[in-house]
Amino acid sequence: MKRKETLRFAIGRGSDWLGWVLVAWSEVGLCAILFGDDAWSLQKDLERRFRGLECVPVPEDDRLGQVLTFLEVPERGLDLPLDLRGTPFQLRVWEALRALPFGTTTSYGKLAAQLGMPFGARAVAAACAANPLAGVVPCHRVIGRNGKLTGYRWGTGRKAAFLARESGVWFQCL
Structure with a gap:
């Protein structure tokens, strides 16, 4: 039986203009950065976007902090691998x-x-x-x-x- 792919994610609060931010990653790299007004809606959005994958919350992870810093100061860049999924x-x-x-x-x-x-x-x-x-x-x-x-x-x-x-x-x- 094939193992179900797992996405890990962390949710944190950005600055006032950002609101809540969800960062998700696979074994390959970042696959989602989502914004919202509450953590619950963000998790549901992630599960909807990545149907069939196991989405596991991670309370503390460096990736969330790196992404929040990048979103606040984008000219610094983001040095994390990406896992872009789409058509x-x-x-x-x-x-x-x-x-x-x-x-x-x-x-x-x-x-x-x-x-x-x-x-x-x-x-x-x-x-x-x-x-x-x-x-x-x-x-x-x-x-x-x-x-x-x-x-x-x-x-x-x-x-x-x-x-x-x-x-x-x-x-x-x-």
Whole structure:
């Protein structure tokens, strides 16, 4: 009988703009970074995304701290292996997003055209919505063709905060 694959995960509280953060990893590397307003919903989201896998909570793990630091100071980078899981098209979109320079944005249409799909903006948007590695695969860098913030799986408030941090306009009220 084949052994069921196990994902380990840790949940912690990020800063006010992040909220709750779930970090999950396989034997290969990080496979999920999810944001939410409560720990229970995050665990359910993980179980839904990775149906058929055993999801085991780990109370303390360095990976959570490393990811939280990266999300707060993304220009430092994240030195953890990744385990990206998706359709071939999703993987193409996510790799193109990872190649976007820090602090820049693009539109769904431009990204689709770059991938050889000039009319594929909606497909690119769907791939962004399915991204399981928030922040690491920077879907927050994709904006509407008019330059405005559009939907973001984790909320446009988080998207705006990511973009502000990357543009150097971020400030914190004391």
